[in-house]
Amino acid sequence: xxxxxxxxxxxxxxxxxxxxxxxxxxxxxxxxxxxxxxxxxxxxxxxxxxxxxxxxxxxxxxxxxxxxxxxxxxxxxxxxxxxxxxxxxxxxxxxxxxxxxxxxxxxxxxxxxxxxxxxxxxxxxxxxxxxxxxxxxxxxxxxxxxxxxxxxxxxxxxxxxxxxxxxxxxxxxxxxxxxxxxxxxxxxxxxxxxxxxxxxxxxxxxxxxxxxxxxxxxxxxxxxxxxxxxxxxxxxxxxxxxxxxxxxxxxxxxxxxxxxxxxx
Amino acid sequence: xxxxxxxxxxxxxxxxxxxxxxxxxxxxxxxxxxxxxxxxxxxxxxxxxxxxxxxxxxxxxxxxxxxxxxxxxxxxxxxxxxxxxxxxxxxxxxxxxxxxxxxxxxxxxxxxxxxxxxxxxxxxxxxxxxxxxxxxxxxxxxxxxxxxxxxxxxxxxxxxxxxxxxxxxxxxxxxxxxxxxxxxxxxxxxxxxxxxxxxxxxxxxxxxxxxxxxxxxxxxxxxxxxxxxxxxxxxxxxxxxxxxxxxxxxxxxxxxxxxxxxxxxx
Numbered sequence: 001x002x003x004x005x006x007x008x009x010x011x012x013x014x015x016x017x018x019x020x021x022x023x024x025x026x027x028x029x030x031x032x033x034x035x036x037x038x039x040x041x042x043x044x045x046x047x048x049x050x051x052x053x054x055x056x057x058x059x060x061x062x063x064x065x066x067x068x069x070x071x072x073x074x075x076x077x078x079x080x081x082x083x084x085x086x087x088x089x090x091x092x093x094x095x096x097x098x099x100x101x102x103x104x105x106x107x108x109x110x111x112x113x114x115x116x117x118x119x120x121x122x123x124x125x126x127x128x129x130x131x132x133x134x135x136x137x138x139x140x141x142x143x144x145x146x147x148x149x150x151x152x153x154x155x156x157x158x159x160x161x162x163x164x165x166x167x168x169x170x171x172x173x174x175x176x177x178x179x180x181x182x183x184x185x186x187x188x189x190x191x192x193x194x195x196x197x198x199x200x201x202x203x204x205x206x207x208x209x210x211x212x213x214x215x216x217x218x219x220x221x222x223x224x225x226x227x228x229x230x231x232x233x234x235x236x237x238x239x240x241x242x243x244x245x246x247x248x249x250x251x252x253x254x255x256x257x258x259x260x261x262x263x264x
Numbered sequence: 265x266x267x268x269x270x271x272x273x274x275x276x277x278x279x280x281x282x283x284x285x286x287x288x289x290x291x292x293x294x295x296x297x298x299x300x301x302x303x304x305x306x307x308x309x310x311x312x313x314x315x316x317x318x319x320x321x322x323x324x325x326x327x328x329x330x331x332x333x334x335x336x337x338x339x340x341x342x343x344x345x346x347x348x349x350x351x352x353x354x355x356x357x358x359x360x361x362x363x364x365x366x367x368x369x370x371x372x373x374x375x376x377x378x379x380x381x382x383x384x385x386x387x388x389x390x391x392x393x394x395x396x397x398x399x400x401x402x403x404x405x406x407x408x409x410x411x412x413x414x415x416x417x418x419x420x421x422x423x424x425x426x427x428x429x430x431x432x433x434x435x436x437x438x439x440x441x442x443x444x445x446x447x448x449x450x451x452x453x454x455x456x457x458x459x460x461x462x463x464x465x466x467x468x469x470x471x472x473x474x475x476x477x478x479x480x481x482x483x484x485x486x487x488x489x490x491x492x493x494x495x496x497x498x499x500x501x502x503x504x505x506x507x508x509x510x511x512x513x514x515x516x517x518x519x520x521x522x523x524x525x526x527x528x529x530x
Contacts, residue, residue: 018346018347131363134362135359140346141348141353142342144337145335145337146356148335149335149356149411150359150360192347195347196347196348196391198346198349199365200347
């Protein structure tokens with residue numbers, strides 16, 4: 001379950017990080033927390049929160065398309081509002097009991113149905129990215145020219161919004177609101193540190209997400225830590241290792257060092 | 265020569281502001297056109313309208329659907345820290361017609377052929393940031409060429425490069441034009457680029473003038489285009505725009521020619 005969640009975050013996170021929207025994971029998880037609180041308070045399906053998150057993600061991406069407002073500000077406005085609405089509703093209705101699991105993640109409280117949902121979303125995300133790999137890459141790297149070349153950047157933005165909100169919603173039980181953002185950011189950053197090629201970055205990110213999820217849950221079980229922090233700390237350790245490796249590599253490559261000096 | 269794209273009384277906007285007003289322009293095979301005008305005069309929007317990425321809010325754009333149009337962005341707009349190798353960047357052009365993420369052998373062969381033709385055949389596996397300015401420009405020309413265009417649009421292909429690189433880039437564009445590609449480029453460089461092109465469009469939201477450099481690079485047209493007086497000399501039949509920032513006075517050091525700052529030598 002956590003292994004799948006890690007892989008999923010690693011996959012989708014690459015696009016998030018490369019679009020300079022790292023903060024969106026943090027923001028959306030808070031917005032979705034608002035939605036989740038509401039769904040618990042009203043005893044409707046937890047996946048209502050997913051719709052809530054999707055609406056937030058779409059709003060963010062639409063606002064970010066207007067150049068006058070940056071993506072970071074758009075995220076700030078939309079997601080804190082979503083979070084606030086959730087909290088107010090919970091205040092009025094009364095606090096549900098499983099709020100703590102949502103905040104910090106509790107993989108041991110996850111049922112077979114939840115695993116199936118994560119597996120489903122993973123398959124869906126993998127299929128969507130497989131089928132739209134070129135368009136997504138082009139729209140992420142160079143949206144202006146992608147548009148000229150017949151790629152609808154609006155569709156790609158919407159696709160990413162759907163994937164992202166689905167991923168955050170289904171991973172929330174495992175990783176928790178506060179730490180899910182880390183899993184969307186750390187694996188892609190490790191990939192970026194280790195390679196200059198997009199498809200290699202994608203694979204490294206998926207791999208580190210998977211390993212972190214797997215090892216993190218074992219740590220969580222044996223050391224009796226919450227699953228979210230255990231997974232994130234594993235990923236953070238891998239990040240430190242990748243950072244050291246890339247720093248050593250740079251030292252060895254005089255060309256890269258000279259280039260840095262030149263650019264820098 | 266057959267027509268590729270025709271703009272008829274096109275008005276287009278960038279954001280909410282109309283930046284192109286009533287533009288008439290016909291692009292045909294064999295054309296090599298430079299678009300000049302001040303910043304914000306709608307040069308990039310004109311290119312994007314020609315490419316089909318911006319729809320007109322008035323007027324119409326008629327295009328030969330069989331003729332592919334390719335676009336080379338300003339290198340300043342490229343995210344050089346994005347993790348793509350030269351080959352990956354070039355292959356982005358092949359977005360349509362293939363569902364699987366990896367490139368076909370034919371695509372790879374085509375990409376390497378284009379890179380080879382542009383003289384960067386051995387750089388395919390390098391990251392785009394590791395190249396020189398001229399090589400970086402070539403990567404994006406290569407990406408455009410992979411679309412097998414009949415019309416190539418370049419947004420300020422020589423901005424921010426040194427004189428030698430500018431020479432290389434213009435030489436390359438000339439070669440592509442010589443091989444049968446119609447070319448439209450925008451530039452701020454009147455003497456270094458515009459004066460050498462066969463046809464110019466002077467743009468400031470609307471087309472101020474269009475024609476050969478010796479006919480449109482005149483003080484009258486430039487004043488209407490740029491809103492500033494500019495001197496033009498003729499050098500061997502070629503117009504040379506003179507920009508004077510400092511006034512030289514007899515027996516004086518050079519002083520800035522700004523109102524309220526006239527210093528006269530004692």
